[in-house]
Amino acid sequence: MKIDILTLFPEMFSGVFGSSILKKAQEKEAVSINIINFRDYSTSKHGSVDDYPYGGGAGMVLAPQPIFDAVEATKGDSAPRVILMCPQGERLTQQKAEELAKEEHLIFICGHYEGYDERIREHLVTDEISIGDFVLTGGELAAMVVTDSVVRLLPEVITAESHMKDSFSTGLLEHPHYTRPAxxxxxxxxxxxxxxxxxxxxxxxxxxxxxxxxxxxxxxxxxxxxxxxxxxxxxxxxxxxxxxxxxx
Structure with a gap:
């Protein structure tokens, strides 16, 4: 699987993606994860990626141009799922993670500021995902959560037996576990x-x-x-x- 994550803060991902199961999955070449700063695609003289909202209001809105160009350059000739991390999106479930784990290419868009220009949502993305009914400062942490939930399901990452009976995989919560001593x-x-x-x-x-x-x-x-x-x-x-x- 190939995963591309569009963000304004690439440095946030090194610790999570360089540790534990996610690190091992990349070493096994079960997945390649690329972090892309979409500010690099801005055509603005000052590298701006946001602007004031039409009609007024608080906060700044991410402009369409850098994100459209970044996604188009990233996907090339493939047909990836383009996922917008957004609190208005579909709630992440184990079933959604299992669905995404069957894909070959995922692109995550991590927002910041007040929100996205609506044309990004309407004409670029294939999915909108939320990890809960709360608002974060940006989509980076949510993208890490979704990536982790998906990558652990890939073949050769962990044994299928380890996750087939996970909470929610069977429609039920997982049973209690015990280990030594008795x-x-x-x-x-x-x-x-x-x-x-x-x-x-x-x-x-x-x-x-x-x-x-x-x-x-x-x-x-x-x-x-x-x-x-x-x-x-x-x-x-x-x-x-x-x-x-x-x-x-």
Missing amino acids: EFRGFKVPEVLTSGNHKKIDEWRHKESLRRTYLRRPDLLEGKELTKQEKQWVEEFKYESKAQTAVE
């Missing part, structure tokens, strides 16, 4: 996990994944088709919750 400060690992019975372990993990989703993100279960066993477990969770509430 007892720590009097707190014990669930006995089933040390039993060696893999069928029982898989059943426990499935049930606990469903329990965690029911308790923490019940919205994920809305409209989800449950098996007979899963429905029984949900009824059990409801009974336990009512009993706990009564005790409190």
